[in-house]
Amino acid sequence: MSRIEIRNLVKMYGAHKALHGIDISIQPGEFCVLVGPSGCGKSTTLRMVAGLETISGGEIAIGERVVNGLRPKERGIAMVFQNYALYPSKTVYNNMAFSLQLSRMPRDEIDRRVREVAEILELTPLLDRKPGALSGGQRQRVAMGRAIVRDPEVFLFDEPLSNLDAKLRGQMRAEIKRLHQRLENTIIYVTHDQVEAMTLADRIVIMRDGRIEQQGTPDQIFHDPDTVFVAGFMGSPPMNLVECMVTPTGLKLGQNDIACATPSSLRAGDSVICGIRPDDIRPSADLPAGASITLPVNLIEQLGTEKLVHFMVGEHALIGKTGGRTSLTEGAAHPLSFDMAHAYFFDPKTEKRIR
Amino acid sequence: MTSMFRHMTTRGTPYLFLLPGLVILGALLSVPLYKVVEYSLYDNVIVEREPTFVGLDNYANLLSDSGFWSAGLNTIVFTVGSVLGHMVVGIGLALLVNADIAPRARTFFRSMLILPWIFTAVVVALNWQLLLNPFGLVNYVLQWLGLVSEPLDWLGNPDLAMWSLLLISTWRGYPFIMVSFLSGLQTVPKELYEAAEIDGAGFWHKFWHVTLPQLKPVIFGVALLDLIWTFQLFPLVWLSTGGGPGRATEVLSTLTFRLGFVDFQFAQAATVAVSILIISAAFTLLYLRNEARRL
Numbered sequence: 172m173s174r175i176e177i178r179n180l181v182k183m184y185g186a187h188k189a190l191h192g193i194d195i196s197i198q199p200g201e202f203c204v205l206v207g208p209s210g211c212g213k214s215t216t217l218r219m220v221a222g223l224e225t226i227s228g229g230e231i232a233i234g235e236r237v238v239n240g241l242r243p244k245e246r247g248i249a250m251v252f253q254n255y256a257l258y259p260s261k262t263v264y265n266n267m268a269f270s271l272q273l274s275r276m277p278r279d280e281i282d283r284r285v286r287e288v289a290e291i292l293e294l295t296p297l298l299d300r301k302p303g304a305l306s307g308g309q310r311q312r313v314a315m316g317r318a319i320v321r322d323p324e325v326f327l328f329d330e331p332l333s334n335l336d337a338k339l340r341g342q343m344r345a346e347i348k349r350l351h352q353r354l355e356n357t358i359i360y361v362t363h364d365q366v367e368a369m370t371l372a373d374r375i376v377i378m379r380d381g382r383i384e385q386q387g388t389p390d391q392i393f394h395d396p397d398t399v400f401v402a403g404f405m406g407s408p409p410m411n412l413v414e415c416m417v418t419p420t421g422l423k424l425g426q427n428d429i430a431c432a433t434p435s436s437l438r439a440g441d442s443v444i445c446g447i448r449p450d451d452i453r454p455s456a457d458l459p460a461g462a463s464i465t466l467p468v469n470l471i472e473q474l475g476t477e478k479l480v481h482f483m484v485g486e487h488a489l490i491g492k493t494g495g496r497t498s499l500t501e502g503a504a505h506p507l508s509f510d511m512a513h514a515y516f517f518d519p520k521t522e523k524r525i526r
Numbered sequence: 527m528t529s530m531f532r533h534m535t536t537r538g539t540p541y542l543f544l545l546p547g548l549v550i551l552g553a554l555l556s557v558p559l560y561k562v563v564e565y566s567l568y569d570n571v572i573v574e575r576e577p578t579f580v581g582l583d584n585y586a587n588l589l590s591d592s593g594f595w596s597a598g599l600n601t602i603v604f605t606v607g608s609v610l611g612h613m614v615v616g617i618g619l620a621l622l623v624n625a626d627i628a629p630r631a632r633t634f635f636r637s638m639l640i641l642p643w644i645f646t647a648v649v650v651a652l653n654w655q656l657l658l659n660p661f662g663l664v665n666y667v668l669q670w671l672g673l674v675s676e677p678l679d680w681l682g683n684p685d686l687a688m689w690s691l692l693l694i695s696t697w698r699g700y701p702f703i704m705v706s707f708l709s710g711l712q713t714v715p716k717e718l719y720e721a722a723e724i725d726g727a728g729f730w731h732k733f734w735h736v737t738l739p740q741l742k743p744v745i746f747g748v749a750l751l752d753l754i755w756t757f758q759l760f761p762l763v764w765l766s767t768g769g770g771p772g773r774a775t776e777v778l779s780t781l782t783f784r785l786g787f788v789d790f791q792f793a794q795a796a797t798v799a800v801s802i803l804i805i806s807a808a809f810t811l812l813y814l815r816n817e818a819r820r821l
């Protein structure tokens with residue numbers, strides 16, 4: 172268990188600036204997830220912590236040590252790669268034992284550790300196989316085993332589950348969570364998948380174009396987004412974000428007036444981006460307390476326990492939700508109720524939250 | 527009826543196109559092959575109009591000839607030494623030019639290092655004769671460095687000639703190995719090296735545990751191919767040392783040539799040639815089997 176301090180981290184690829192000064196402070200034992208769209212610099216950040224990329228500016232400290240100049244093996248980290256990067260010519264046993272063999276640990280101690288970890292990950296029957304003879308999920312577990320046997324201060328994961336199918340991904344996600352509870356190591360975990368981010372993280376760091384957009388607990392990220400980007404990034408289906416006009420009594424959404432409280436800094440006539448999650452737009456019968464408007468519903472998606480209700484307000488396409496048993500007809504107008512107590516307001520120019 | 531005919535012609539057409547090639551190849555390959563084997567069963571072939579059939583006598587004589595055995599031994603030394611030299615130098619240089627340096631420098635070094643391969647054997651042999659001459663550059667440099675007190679006759683001294691020949695052959699032959707390995711190296715996933723680095727592997731560990739296992743199929747195939755080529759290599763040896771001094775660098779291929787075109791004992795030459803053929807064929811079969819297994 173060690174803390175990780177990333178201070179003003181900069182990465183240049185030639186003249187291209189991939190990271191513009193990243194600051195992250197990770198507590199000992201914390202599970203930190205980096206998310207963001209493709210190319211935002213998640214992997215770059217992780218690989219700089221690992222020592223696989225040079226540091227163009229700023230500082231990384233693991234524990235109390237600044238590790239900028241240290242080689243990967245001196246940093247006390249272990250990494251799980253997206254494509255697992257198992258040694259194809261070595262057996263599962265030797266894949267896991269390799270780092271210990273290199274550190275000249277006594278043979279019986281290596282054996283004890285490898286077998287113990289193999290037991291935890293249910294790899295014992297596979298120890299003599301080569302990676303080529305394993306399924307994707309099994310390879311993934313070997314890759315994790317290889318990291319765990321070293322008992323590192325910090326685990327680094329770069330999209331470890333992205334090559335698995337949906338069901339296996341769910342299982343492995345739970346397994347990683349359990350391992351973290353058991354081992355209590357500090358973890359930095361890169362993913363595209365917001366479900367992984369929400370379920371695994373103690374702290375989520377949302378990145379965009381080499382900058383940090385917001386960081387905080389999953390609750391804060393989901394329920395208290397700082398920017399339009401974060402609001403739209405987390406949640407599936409995403410938050411509805413529409414530009415509307417502030418009126419003395421609330422908002423004007425297309426042709427419709429919605430009565431609601433607006434932040435005190437807004438004046439009537441200002442334009443504002445209003446964000447409201449699909450969960451907070453329901454048929455009026457479900458949500459009598461909200462602001463009700465009758466609007467044409469043009470598409471209903473049945474997901475089983477719930478239905479997604481697609482409808483138009485002016486030229487904006489919005490999504491609401493209802494229970495799986497509620498019957499609504501496509502193409503007809505229905506009274507829909509907006510729970511404006513859970514609406515968010517953003518400045519259209521800076522895209523920052525107005526509280 | 528017509529449809530059947532058409533069917534046959536469409537299926538036969540590709541073979542029709544192949545026919546001229548096959549005929550020429552067959553004639554060029556099988557006739558000489560047959561002739562060589564035939565010659566080896568007669569005495570006084572070519573020089574006399576009516577050669578005498580001697581059966582396997584030529585082979586029996588060859589097996590009791592110390593010249594043949596010493597040439598055979600030299601061939602083994604030359605072949606094994608050359609292949610080892612090619613391998614070590616080829617792999618080493620492949621690793622070097624695969625290193626993460628400026629792309630321009632890399633391209634420059636890669637092209638420079640392939641040069642030995644594009645010269646013909648004559649040029650290579652003459653160049654090295656000049657370099658290794660008692661008054662040549664090599665001796666000059668060695669003397670200047672104080673490594674030798676007087677010039678050495680690298681190609682003329684029976685104790686040194688084979689070593690010099692191996693040097694020349696290594697210089698000449700490493701580029702093929704280097705190029706093969708270079709392409710092999712580029713298929714090794716970068717992530718494997720990164721994983722090894724995190725596991726604490728240094729340069730040699732990475733080479734031993736990641737690079738070599740990945741290259742193993744390439745190494746085996748290329749080494750066998752090189753073995754087949756070098757085993758019957760003639761021009762470079764003949765032009766560099768002529769098999770001399772004395773018989774110090776006489777290999778089976780130069781022995782064949784000497785028997786045939788210096789001593790005019792064509793039957794004996796054919797006999798040696800057939801022995802080369804048999805051994806090469808054995809290696810070739812091994813190579814083909816290895817390739818088949820890889821597919």
Ligand SMILES: Nc1ncnc2c1ncn2[C@@H]1O[C@H](COP(=O)(O)OP(=O)(O)OP(=O)(O)O)[C@@H](O)[C@H]1O
Nearest residue numbers: 184187189207208209210211212213214215216363
């Ligand atoms: N070796 C490199 N040379 C030049 N630019 C690079 C290199 N590696 C990454 N980049 C650039 O740096 C930026 C960040 O890349 P990075 O791999 O960190 O993205 P990412 O967030 O991991 O994306 P993804 O989710 O697709 O994996 C990208 O714009 C990418 O093009």
Ligand SMILES: [Mg+2]
Nearest residue numbers: 213214215329
């Ligand atoms: Mg990435």
